[in-house]
Amino acid sequence: MTTRAPDSEGDRRVTIVVDGRPVEVAAGISVAAALMENGVxxxxxxxxxxxxxxxxxxxVCHECRVTIAGIAHRRACLITVSNGMEIxxxxxxxx
Amino acid sequence: xxxxGVTIIEADVLVIGGGPAGIAATVRATEASARVVLLDxxxxxxxxxxRHRTREGLPASARTWLxxxxxxxxxxxxxxxxxxxRDDGDALTITAERNGVPVIVHARAIVLATGARERFVPFPxxxxxxxxxxxxxxxxxxAGLSFAGKRVVIAGSGPLLLPxxxxxxxxxxxxLLVAEQASxxxxxxFALGLLTRPATLVQAARYRTSxxxxxxxxxxxxxxxxxxxxxxxxxITNGTSTRVIECDVLCAAVGLVPNVELAQxxxxxxxxxxxxxxxxxxxxxxxxxxxxxxxxxGGVELAIVEGALAGVSASRRxxxxxxxxxxxxxxxxxxxxxxxxxxxxxxxxLAKRDTVVCRCEDVTLGAIDPNWSMRKAKLxxxxxxxxxxxxxxGAALExxxxxxxxxxxxxxxxxxxxxxxxxxxSANQGA
Numbered sequence: 135m136t137t138r139a140p141d142s143e144g145d146r147r148v149t150i151v152v153d154g155r156p157v158e159v160a161a162g163i164s165v166a167a168a169l170m171e172n173g174v175x176x177x178x179x180x181x182x183x184x185x186x187x188x189x190x191x192x193x194v195c196h197e198c199r200v201t202i203a204g205i206a207h208r209r210a211c212l213i214t215v216s217n218g219m220e221i222x223x224x225x226x227x228x229x
Numbered sequence: 230x231x232x233x234g235v236t237i238i239e240a241d242v243l244v245i246g247g248g249p250a251g252i253a254a255t256v257r258a259t260e261a262s263a264r265v266v267l268l269d270x271x272x273x274x275x276x277x278x279x280r281h282r283t284r285e286g287l288p289a290s291a292r293t294w295l296x297x298x299x300x301x302x303x304x305x306x307x308x309x310x311x312x313x314x315r316d317d318g319d320a321l322t323i324t325a326e327r328n329g330v331p332v333i334v335h336a337r338a339i340v341l342a343t344g345a346r347e348r349f350v351p352f353p354x355x356x357x358x359x360x361x362x363x364x365x366x367x368x369x370x371x372a373g374l375s376f377a378g379k380r381v382v383i384a385g386s387g388p389l390l391l392p393x394x395x396x397x398x399x400x401x402x403x404x405l406l407v408a409e410q411a412s413x414x415x416x417x418x419f420a421l422g423l424l425t426r427p428a429t430l431v432q433a434a435r436y437r438t439s440x441x442x443x444x445x446x447x448x449x450x451x452x453x454x455x456x457x458x459x460x461x462x463x464x465i466t467n468g469t470s471t472r473v474i475e476c477d478v479l480c481a482a483v484g485l486v487p488n489v490e491l492a493q494x495x496x497x498x499x500x501x502x503x504x505x506x507x508x509x510x511x512x513x514x515x516x517x518x519x520x521x522x523x524x525x526x527g528g529v530e531l532a533i534v535e536g537a538l539a540g541v542s543a544s545r546r547x548x549x550x551x552x553x554x555x556x557x558x559x560x561x562x563x564x565x566x567x568x569x570x571x572x573x574x575x576x577x578x579l580a581k582r583d584t585v586v587c588r589c590e591d592v593t594l595g596a597i598d599p600n601w602s603m604r605k606a607k608l609x610x611x612x613x614x615x616x617x618x619x620x621x622x623g624a625a626l627e628x629x630x631x632x633x634x635x636x637x638x639x640x641x642x643x644x645x646x647x648x649x650x651x652x653x654x655s656a657n658q659g660a
Contacts, residue, residue, distance in 0.1 A: 163374075180585075187358035
């Protein structure tokens, strides 16, 4: 499944790797948007193991934490996708 | 200057937060100060209301201010999160982190323009994926999330609901319902007052017509959400009867609360959850100014006026009397708006004993004694001790139990140890 940004950035697209799976998304979108577009619900697991995804969309709540390029606990809503970016979510076993 | 992987910056005026208030403050400060620095967490400045990836879709005033910012000569640092602010007597020092690299700014004056966040009131099911804020939906849409074909219920309060419904519909979402928790009586009284401000009324009417076909119900709110891997259905109630609506996304938040954490760290006086300022937007601490939603929720027009005033004051110029008068008028409208859309008492009864209140630490309502304080809740249950540092549950518990926010401790956001130690080593060098 692919995604398209609603406004310009032209038609430029990048390929990111989500839980080991290459996915093509529109350039310039946030990691949070890219993951939700591609059906990821459980960005992380809470301390009692519940699935959690974005809540605030603006960097406040830290619910959208994923591992990006090997660094854990990055806020997906504050980071823009880039070509080749590797993302691991709770669905792919991220902490 | 950059050495040993630490960026050190000297500034006359440091503006924290690149929304409308921070942009106006930066532009006005550069008219009189040589070195103005603007820090913002996002990939683009604009804050939440002017969030964008390309400028074409922005309102004219936003484009104008962004152009003025481009031309201002200010140093703009994006994707930079502040973790500490300190008053060293003769200079203010902030420590921030940018892509894992520490940034230290020494400034003569700081303008806090940290904006607001949404107030989340816990209800059963609010932790399910697919349950997001109202402003959050707007933010995610602008960040590239496609809502096309999604069934969306919006349940919240205040002037944010209609523009969000309107833009989600324009993006192809099926907005099944917009539920405003404020009562019909309260909203009608407020709408009458709007007649004195035709521009606002026209804007409201435009939003109404753009989502004709979507019911806009007053005095209704969400009482529960259910689903498995994500939200599947929600309960909407008016207090006497409840109905179930199936949806893919629930947008639920009740108004906004100011982000006062950095002001608290600096010891600025806070009243009713907002930073106290005078006509020059000075806080109770010398050299520290505050503008926009952080001084009280008031909208974009007020944020620009306050930002401009703060920028003028922070660069040590005479306050503009015309802007001061404009601010007072806008503040009065904002105060009426706050009263109209204040969260109703029934929302305090939504969370059950097993409903999570603190999402970072999974602390349930039943684990928290209403007779405690926020400090006690932290000590006994870890509520408010997780990565968000109580920004979500603190506002919820303030509403549920009337607890004022606890004191803020370092770091104000999770940070690398290298960032925190960079701070102390630079303090030694600076002696």
